[in-house]
Amino acid sequence: MKYDKKTAKAHSRATMKGIWAAALMPFKDDLSVDEDGFRRNVDHWIGDLKIDGFFITGKQGEFFSMSLDERKRSFELAVDACAGRAQTIMSCSDQNMDVVIELAKHAEKVGADYIVVHAPVLHFFKAQDETLLNYYRTIADKVDIGIALWSHPDSGYLMSPQLCSQLADIENVVAIKYSVPRPMYKDLTRLAGDRILVSTASEEEWLDNIVELGWQLYLCSSPPYLIQTKNDTRMRQYTDLAFAGDIDKARAVRDSLDPVRAALKDTRPAEKPHSHQKYWQDLLGQTGGRVRPPLLELTEEEKRATRVAFEACGLKIAD
Numbered sequence: 155m156k157y158d159k160k161t162a163k164a165h166s167r168a169t170m171k172g173i174w175a176a177a178l179m180p181f182k183d184d185l186s187v188d189e190d191g192f193r194r195n196v197d198h199w200i201g202d203l204k205i206d207g208f209f210i211t212g213k214q215g216e217f218f219s220m221s222l223d224e225r226k227r228s229f230e231l232a233v234d235a236c237a238g239r240a241q242t243i244m245s246c247s248d249q250n251m252d253v254v255i256e257l258a259k260h261a262e263k264v265g266a267d268y269i270v271v272h273a274p275v276l277h278f279f280k281a282q283d284e285t286l287l288n289y290y291r292t293i294a295d296k297v298d299i300g301i302a303l304w305s306h307p308d309s310g311y312l313m314s315p316q317l318c319s320q321l322a323d324i325e326n327v328v329a330i331k332y333s334v335p336r337p338m339y340k341d342l343t344r345l346a347g348d349r350i351l352v353s354t355a356s357e358e359e360w361l362d363n364i365v366e367l368g369w370q371l372y373l374c375s376s377p378p379y380l381i382q383t384k385n386d387t388r389m390r391q392y393t394d395l396a397f398a399g400d401i402d403k404a405r406a407v408r409d410s411l412d413p414v415r416a417a418l419k420d421t422r423p424a425e426k427p428h429s430h431q432k433y434w435q436d437l438l439g440q441t442g443g444r445v446r447p448p449l450l451e452l453t454e455e456e457k458r459a460t461r462v463a464f465e466a467c468g469l470k471i472a473d
């Protein structure tokens with residue numbers, strides 16, 4: 155690690171910037187991890203798309219269908235593939251806190267930049283805040299690496315801005331992906347923006363969050379590599395324009411991506427986000443690959459509809 159526990163917050167503020175994407179994990183036909191495909195994707199994502207950092211083996215990366223050994227191996231693979239050209243944030247989320255801690259220690263050992271720990275599913279509705287404070291404090295106590303929180307509806311509840319502000323006091327809690335309605339993340343930015351980097355999932359809101367909330371970091375999911383190509387880096391462009399203060403131009407570039415967003419959204423079966431995104435990757439020339447059961451693959455008809463929308467969406471593929 156390039157920092158210690160005491161300097162984790164300062165280090166993250168100085169270096170955790172720009173566009174971070176959540177890597178999908180490609181699986182081969184026999185459902186083993188496609189390490190070569192993953193490396194090719196990472197090379198393209200960094201070299202051509204200039205993505206600044208990656209979530210590894212999180213929800214997008216299908217952590218829930220990977221063994222502990224595979225998850226550990228994926229951290230090593232990601233550090234090696236990024237080779238210092240982009241930063242890594244390893245997903246250590248699990249319902250079992252011992253597993254979270256074991257993964258966190260492994261991430262630290264193999265040279266990850268940060269870890270993310272999702273808010274867990276709680277099987278009761280009493281003293282939730284106290285439980286979550288205890289949960290994150292216990293994990294943070296065991297490692298020095300900077301921790302990002304992720305609160306999102308899958309947990310069955312959303313952490314309140316007041317709770318997140320308390321969690322922001324933990325020495326090595328450095329960031330949060332706060333997948334909540336805008337008023338909530340605006341509140342948290344006001345309450346704790348000096349102690350924690352606040353971000354949210356929505357790509358549509360990213361530009362406004364730079365301009366209106368002064369955000370420096372976008373903890374995204376897959377859009378950075380699904381709505382951009384080597385010859386069409388409009389997301390990177392509008393981000394850089396906004397950081398440079400050229401807001402009108404940034405808005406025009408952002409809005410020009412609306413047909414691409416619509417093509418992706420309108421063809422995605424609600425129950426098949428992973429296989430749909432992986433098929434879109436295949437269309438882009440990246441390595442998408444299979445999903446692991448119980449996730450569902452696209453039908454031939456769903457693929458056809460996606461292909462038609464992809465070809466008409468205006469994303470520039472060739473030189």
Ligand SMILES: N[C@@H](CC=O)C(=O)O
Nearest residue numbers: 176212213214270375
């Ligand atoms: N979208 C990410 C968010 C982080 O934890 C993921 O795929 O897990």
